[in-house]
Amino acid sequence: MLHATADFAAGRVPDATAEPAMDAGSTLRSTSAASFDPAVVSQYRITDEPYYLPVRDELAQFEAAYAARLPLMLKGPTGCGKTRFVEHMAWRLGRPLVTVSCNEDTTASDLIGRFLLDANGTYWQDGPLTLAARAGAICYLDEVVEARQDTVVAIHPLTDARRSLSLDRKNELVHAHPDFQLVISYNPGYQRMLKDLKPSTKQRFVALDFHYPAPEVERDIVMHEGRVPRGVAEKLVAIGGKMRNLKGHGLEEGASTRMLVYAATLIGRGIAPLAACSMALVQPISDDPDMLDALENVVLGFFE
Numbered sequence: 196m197l198h199a200t201a202d203f204a205a206g207r208v209p210d211a212t213a214e215p216a217m218d219a220g221s222t223l224r225s226t227s228a229a230s231f232d233p234a235v236v237s238q239y240r241i242t243d244e245p246y247y248l249p250v251r252d253e254l255a256q257f258e259a260a261y262a263a264r265l266p267l268m269l270k271g272p273t274g275c276g277k278t279r280f281v282e283h284m285a286w287r288l289g290r291p292l293v294t295v296s297c298n299e300d301t302t303a304s305d306l307i308g309r310f311l312l313d314a315n316g317t318y319w320q321d322g323p324l325t326l327a328a329r330a331g332a333i334c335y336l337d338e339v340v341e342a343r344q345d346t347v348v349a350i351h352p353l354t355d356a357r358r359s360l361s362l363d364r365k366n367e368l369v370h371a372h373p374d375f376q377l378v379i380s381y382n383p384g385y386q387r388m389l390k391d392l393k394p395s396t397k398q399r400f401v402a403l404d405f406h407y408p409a410p411e412v413e414r415d416i417v418m419h420e421g422r423v424p425r426g427v428a429e430k431l432v433a434i435g436g437k438m439r440n441l442k443g444h445g446l447e448e449g450a451s452t453r454m455l456v457y458a459a460t461l462i463g464r465g466i467a468p469l470a471a472c473s474m475a476l477v478q479p480i481s482d483d484p485d486m487l488d489a490l491e492n493v494v495l496g497f498f499e
């Protein structure tokens with residue numbers, strides 16, 4: 196499957212930055228349909244349908260939010276299908292998808308753009324958010340809570356009626372293309388005591404709450420993604436369910452759908468189920484010897 200969601204991983208833009216001072220008294224240039232390179236945007240088009248099995252009514256809910264161009268927040272634990280869902284929806288809606296994985300070093304310039312220096316002097320390079328806003332793409336900011344606060348605030352004008360983005364250093368105000376939509380993801384369980392989004396950010400989004408799929412749905416996902424028979428998928432999903440009960444009792448997060456798919460993939464490639472479960476479900480999730488024993492025992496209840 197071709198995934199055209201080439202990650203604009205924060206920090207991948209070259210370091211050679213030059214920030215020319217703005218002319219004093221210069222006026223702000225306002226652009227509504229500013230130029231962008233169609234060849235660049237075409238990289239972000241999703242040509243083949245990303246496999247996504249709906250868990251409830253989320254396709255219609257995303258479509259309604261997109262029709263109204265409401266900014267959307269996807270909440271949910273790691274590996275429960277948020278990214279796959281956005282990829283599927285971008286394909287369904289025929290929009291390019293620009294994905295940014297945010298981390299604690301992600302700055303506003305990483306999203307918006309910066310002046311760069313080459314042999315011919317300085318030139319402006321749009322960041323992924325600006326590119327998406329100009330081109331009418333869906334911009335997906337993954338784990339936005341990780342980004343620095345100034346970065347998060349920089350997206351505010353794009354999320355309200357203004358739908359604009361100020362390129363202060365370039366002295367330009369970009370009005371988002373009518374097809375542009377902003378989607379963010381957010382894991383409410385993870386590091387929540389340390390980091391959270393401000394109410395003024397949260398209240399700019401409508402939210403879809405994701406959970407691990409119901410067992411029958413998750414079984415079908417594991418069968419499809421891992422290419423294993425139904426009986427194997429059922430056992431993996433049952434193991435996942437038991438592991439999720441250990442969340443808060445020594446496990447920070449339960450086994451994700453992603454982990455179950457990994458285990459299935461290894462089994463599908465000929466690794467014995469016990470070893471595959473150890474590799475994909477047990478060892479990655481804990482380093483505590485007692486917890487590892489407990490998890491191995493859960494697996495032994497299903498595979499021998």
Ligand SMILES: Nc1ncnc2c1ncn2[C@@H]1O[C@H](COP(=O)(O)OP(=O)(O)OP(=O)(O)O)[C@@H](O)[C@H]1O
Nearest residue numbers: 246247248273274275276277278279420452453456
């Ligand atoms: N509803 C679903 N339909 C199809 N595949 C799914 C679904 N849910 C989960 N998956 C599978 O689980 C894997 C992990 O999902 P995904 O990468 O979308 O998780 P995520 O919620 O974005 O996680 P993270 O928060 O860590 O980024 C996918 O690659 C896919 O194989």
Ligand SMILES: [Mg+2]
Nearest residue numbers: 277278279337
């Ligand atoms: Mg993701």
